[in-house]
Amino acid sequence: MGVEILLASSAFKTIGVTSLWLIPILFGALTFHNYDSHDPESKVRDVNPQAEYDFVVVGGGTAGSVVANRLTEIPSWNVLLLEAGQDENEISDVPSLAHYLQLTRMDYQYKTESTGKACLGMRRGRCNWPRGKVLGGSSVLNYMLYVRGNRHDYDHWESLGNPGWSYDDVLPYFKKSEDNRNPYLMNSKYHGKGGYMTIQEAPWRTPLVAAFIQAGTELGYENRDINGEYQTGFMIAQGIIRRGSRCSMAKAFLRPIRKRRNFHVSLNSYALRILINPLTMRAFGVEYVKNGQKRTVLARREVILSAGAINTPQLMMLSGIGPKEQLMNLGIPTLRDLPVGENLQDHVAMGGLTFLVDKPVAIVQSRFQAWPLTMQYVLRERGPMTSLGGVEGLAFVNTKYANESGLWPDVQFHMAPAAYSSDGGDQVRKILGLTDRVYNDVWRPISNMDAWTIMPLLLRPKTRGYVRLKSSNPYTKPIMNPRYFENEFDVATLVEGAKIALKVAEASPFKQFGSRLYMKPLPNCVDYEFLSDAYFECQMRTISMTIYHPVGTAKMGPEWDSEAVVDPRLRVYGIEGLRVIDASIMPTIASGNTNAPVVMIGEKGSDLIKEDWSELRSYGKRIHT
Known part of the structure; x- marks a missing residue:
């Protein structure tokens, strides 16, 4: 889902590390340091x-x-x-490198408890829970x-x-x-307007997000400001970014x-x-x-x-x-x-709804040249590196379990013009914590193919988890159990959300790209009829995606x-x-x-x-x- 998380390292490899580069790099660093000291956005002391x-x-x-x-x-x-x-640091400023910062020293690197009911496709049955340190x-x-x-x-x-x-x-x-x-x-x-926090759309996007919005309209959902009078509908994502960089x-x-x-x-x-x-x-x-x-x-x-x-x-x-x-x-x-520590709630999503396309419209790492791409971002504040971690479209939809008015939707969609394996697969596998079996059997085969993803997310889970101390040592990470999918109503709601996501992907605006569902079943879900309610339940329990909202x-x-x-x-x-x-x-x-x-x-x-x-x-x- 994140965009080209290896671009930064690739760009530095392109530059090289020969001694001829030391003088301009040193000069540039000194110039930047002098500028930074007078910059109204320079760092605190x-x-x-x-x-x-x-x-x-x-x-x-x-x-x-x-x-x-x-x-x-x-x-x-x-x-x-x-x-x-x-x-x-400077890497954290780049919107598309959001994944790159996880599991670094900027991250507490928390993990949920293994329950046997969720995160089954993750190592030791535990979901990663990034939290900013x-x-x-x-x-x-x-x-x-x-x-x-x-x-x-x-x-x-x-x-x-x-x-x-x-x-x-x-x-x-x-x-x-x-x-x-x-x-x-x-x-x-x-x-x-005029507040401290800058809000705007990313200055770069793929044509897939336009199809996503049009598909929502075809299904009867308005293209609207989801932060306005009504939330239900589809929208190109707004981001907390400023001049193409993270704010x-x-x-x-x-x-x-x-x-x-x-x-x-x-x-x-x-x-x-x-x-x-x-x-x-x-x-x-x-x-x-x-x-x-x-x-x-x-x-x-x-x-x-x-x-x-x-x-x-x-x-x-x-x-x-x-x-x-x-x-x-x-x-x-x-x-x-x-x-x-009680009353813990989090938004949990079903990962893995991926759709292949025949046209070169998605984000595929091998298609981009690192140095020109980096210069486009640095000099023009444009290009794929301004993408909001790869997420381009948002939607709020009503399942059959939502309130009758339709004004309090119960499922959210995150739409991204990429598959898990198309944006630095090994890094994404590490960040998500996917097991080798799940990643190699399902995602690696499409690592160089154009694809896009919808992730249905449960907005108001019925379950309540907890945070508890493991010991009196303040450096010991606490016990975190969100109790994903312990409530059958949560499961049923997200299953219905997945069905609506399929209808979005099958709408006519996506046909121009030859869009079709990637049909490779998860290895631990092969005993269920593909796309049945039981299969979707297995999929959400296998690729349980936290959106990091505890x-x-x-x-x-x-x-x-x-x-x-x-x-x-x-x-x-x-x-x-x-x-x-x-x-x-x-x-x-x-x-x-x-x-x-x-x-x-x-x-x-x-x-x-x-x-x-x-x-x-x-x-x-x-x-x-």
Whole structure:
């Protein structure tokens, strides 16, 4: 699905490494360094933190970047942003190289638990779960797709006892951060301009995505703005990109404020635990490790957890906030018994729906010459390297199980003009974790053929998984089990989604390319009739594709909700001075890619902090320890 993930290395091989190239390369590097120091988008400076700040934000990912930006708008507040990883690099700027960054040191390299119900085509039955360990977080690794979710998602949040989180309440926050540069959307009442985050279509695409949109129309779905009044329909994907390059949340929200005197960033700073006074039950700081040295930083006002749906609950449990029985078993004193780590939700998709075409219209690595392609990207901000990780089209459709109005679709399609094997097969196999048997039997034979893919995705799974500590060692990766396909309704819904995807591929707009389904059955599914419901179920359990959207592990809810961890103002129940602002707080997962909703949560959460402290100007008198 990603585009030409080997292009960068191929380009460098084309250049060569002879000594004749050293002088211009050195000159170019020095020139770039001098330019970068004056660039308004140049990188933030890593500091050794002071002893105390007003606010300490843990996690420099999507939400943390937004929160740090908005809190430092108050000149009298000083803010420290702690990030466990390093800064992003030039490779991460290239949209088509999204796959290339996974399983690197920018990635926590998490894996789900083996359950025997999903990920059966992956090694040891475990799906890879990339999570960004880098400034900008997963917005540095993701496919940059800008999808807000459905208005009914947020109205549902409010109906669960969370006032202020309805669609009408959160829409202004979506618009606030947005700088939409698509001409046909710039005057829409559903979009904003002038915000920190640049939204636009990729400047390059294949003719296959036009056929995808036309096919949707033929099936009765409108070509519409899926982030507008209605979500159901087909659309050329909008991406969080700027001038053909990735616009990570660090680039969007942190680089523009790097010279604010009240803003500090500490990179390579791994949080170990939240410091909480057991007598007052107040969070007053964070213990972390930087450059191999254990350190402590104090927070005069609040500690804000923005470490994401895996690391936020992990850190809370390590600090004594979580299910009492689990913490006792690990020898961690329980300060507050809360269902931290429960309510885990993720979007799971069925991989493997591939269609061959007779015309050279898809992305095939052997067709492109690395050096001209790279120069087209570097000099003109155009070409295949601007593709959103290879995803060109998005759609939201209704299965027979969707709501009667048709306005809250239950399946999403990601359309890509490539097959798993056509974009650096060995790398993709490694990233997806496919077994040799599945990859060699099914995908390798079409590695040099034109093909395209639809991936049906389950928008609102019924199952709820969990994140739990494996040990009290903060460096031990936690247990992550999304419990994919344990609910038969989820299976049935995705089967119906696959059937609709086939109808899209069989529509007349694709006939001009000689498009037809790749009929090679998966080796462990040969006992089922090909394309039957049982076969589709086997396929989704074999190639279970996470779209990397874990949420919900510190659920927002009213005080009477026994599953809630934070209140509707995102304050942790029973712990003063501690707030969670990230994907963890979602009561139910948003219907679509989650990066944009997390930005919204960061925007709204920042305003909640400003409101809560608006009358507390004498913060210097507060005693925390």
